[in-house]
Amino acid sequence: MSMIQAGDRMPRVTLHMLTDDGIKPVPTDELFAGKTVVLFAVPGAFTPTCSARHLPGFVEHIDAFAAKGVDAVACVAVNDPFVMAAWGASAGADGKVLMISDGNGALAEATGTQMDASKAAMATRSQRYAMIVRDGTVEQFFLDPAGQFEASSAENVLAHL
Template sequence: MFRAIKTIQLSATTAVRSFHATKPLFLASNSAIKEGATLPKHTLFENEPKNKVNIEDVFAGKKGILFGVPGAFTPGCSKTHLPGYVNSAKEFQKLGYDTIVCVTVNDPFVCQAWAKEHKAEGKVRVLADPDAKFTKALGLEKDLSAVLGNVRSSRYAMVIDNNKVQKLFIEPDGTGLSCSVSQTVLDEIKKGDLAK
């Protein structure tokens, strides 16, 4: 994680000291895909390596939700993030958002098992980005090597219309559960022009 560093002079007899600002700078928010941009063309995987999915085809001519999680079977992703979208799928459909996709930097077999455990079939498509290339193309990668062994996805959600990002929700620290959860996205759709 990058932090802003400032240098101050304490006194004539005290050496120059550096300190870190208390608020971390989240790199992904500066380099991430922007609202109004088109999703990058990329192939992901569903259930097994032979089932290739072009993300461009998934949202072509459709309105939908794309959200990313740090990892299948991790606590926040399994207790809150994926279940929230599974439980809200019908409500999204009533608002005209028929396609809900979760992307995670895991292999397709893990994604298949995770989707099955949460009864996501027919509600949320869980797609694997095993080498994180799609996640990096979005500018939403986060180095979680210390806890998850490699680069993973930051936690985010997007409202998509025909492959265009209408609204983007990126968690400030990349892993929290606030702005990218299903209820927040639903509320945003209901209150704004996105509902039209």
């Protein structure tokens, strides 16, 4: 599987979110259809860079994304829906950033962004990236090299909208 790139359609997979009514399936077809969505992926909820810088940047700049025509900002990680919801609540993301679980790594695999994080006791996870998706097509893709955080930052994505 080659890595997703600008111009590609988003793969069809089912992700999940915890709602007041329990775990809700989130098909990517529905998530991206007819909308402009900024999707960013992190290696893990509650991990240092993800918690200190990545998610907070998108929460902080949510109004700027809306002002540039973004319909939704979504965070995805290979964590279960309960962990994603708890992380979002602790980060003040509720009502701002969609906290989406790729619990089985289906999106990471389908986009070619999976990575082996077993040395950190985290099994297979997603690489750190962000993308701008318009009506299901990747318009721009920002991948951070392992151990780095810059390309996928909220500020960098905003600069490209």
